[in-house]
């Protein structure tokens with residue numbers, strides 16, 4: 001029985017978030033320049049991600065932009081980016097006047113395919129941006145090896161993968177710089193927000209400066225660079241710090257939701273489920289599936305039927321190479337990343353909130369099976 005409309009994601013909030021925000025308010029520490037929670041959240045999240053430095057930002061997108069800018073990437077440079085991602089990954093490179101180059105994905109993890117990277121490297125290439133998509137870690141060893149061989153930076157887009165592990169190590173600590181998002185539907189949230197993680201103190205300092213208008217040190221208003229206002233407020237950091245106390249519970253709940261789906265959807269014909277490679281821990285940010293021909297119905301029909309049952313779903317990302325704004329400029333060809341295109345056309349994700357109850361999960365599974373059997 002469906003008791004309510006089931007959204008794809010709901011934030012997992014408690015009383016601590018309210019308490020910390022009220023405390024920040026009562027101290028009138030509301031901006032992004034002052035307040036104990038900014039420091040606490042940065043230090044706590046960096047430590048959680050096995051890094052020595054954390055730089056909080058106003059969003060995941062601004063974290064990515066600061067990462068690219070702080071690495072000194074600019075006009076004339078190229079950055080290789082996993083094609084199948086939120087366009088923020090690509091926009092961050094474009095904001096710097098550099099050119100992103102899409103690399104196709106693996107058909108099972110939907111992450112960048114390391115074996116396709118080297119053929120796209122040219123003298124202008126400066127960095128590889130990997131994206132731990134939907135919470136599954138990228139196979140980092142081959143990526144890091146290629147980066148070392150060609151002297152490239154590695155930027156990790158960890159917007160969807162807080163706490164994910166690669167060979168026991170946290171994402172965000174594997175490359176030169178990691179970028180997280182705390183948007184409302186992320187593993188932990190500040191409403192809007194982001195964070196850079198790195199062990200490179202000089203890089204963190206550069207990002208910290210650019211984040212806040214690159215104010216001068218002796219005279220604040222003698223600026224050191226063309227900076228941005230990408231600050232996270234102390235109010236948002238208060239929410240983030242409270243969320244950090246819940247992150248392990250949230251991930252455990254996400255993994256339980258995924259386990260339920262894995263066990264109960266595995267026999268549905270034509271339904272490809274997410275994987276968990278033996279090199280990592282998937283945090284299942286969203287439970288993303290791909291429909292193949294033998295499911296019997298195309299993706300958009302299935303999404304519509306689920307919506308009629310009160311179950312929200314969301315289609316997969318449209319790859320960079322399929323975005324008309326870039327095709328029309330002649331920067332990319334539609335068929336450049338066929339694996340990403342296939343997933344984009346046949347994939348979607350189903351409700352994945354950490355608060356989902358077993359009767360709701362059973363309802364979702366049951367409706368997917370009914371649809372596949374053509375009962376409705």
Ligand SMILES: Cc1ncc(COP(=O)(O)O)c(C=O)c1O
Nearest residue numbers: 059060061086088159181182183
């Ligand atoms: C892979 C990826 N990168 C970047 C972003 C951008 O983060 P934000 O929405 O916080 O700007 C998102 C999500 O929103 C994302 O999923």
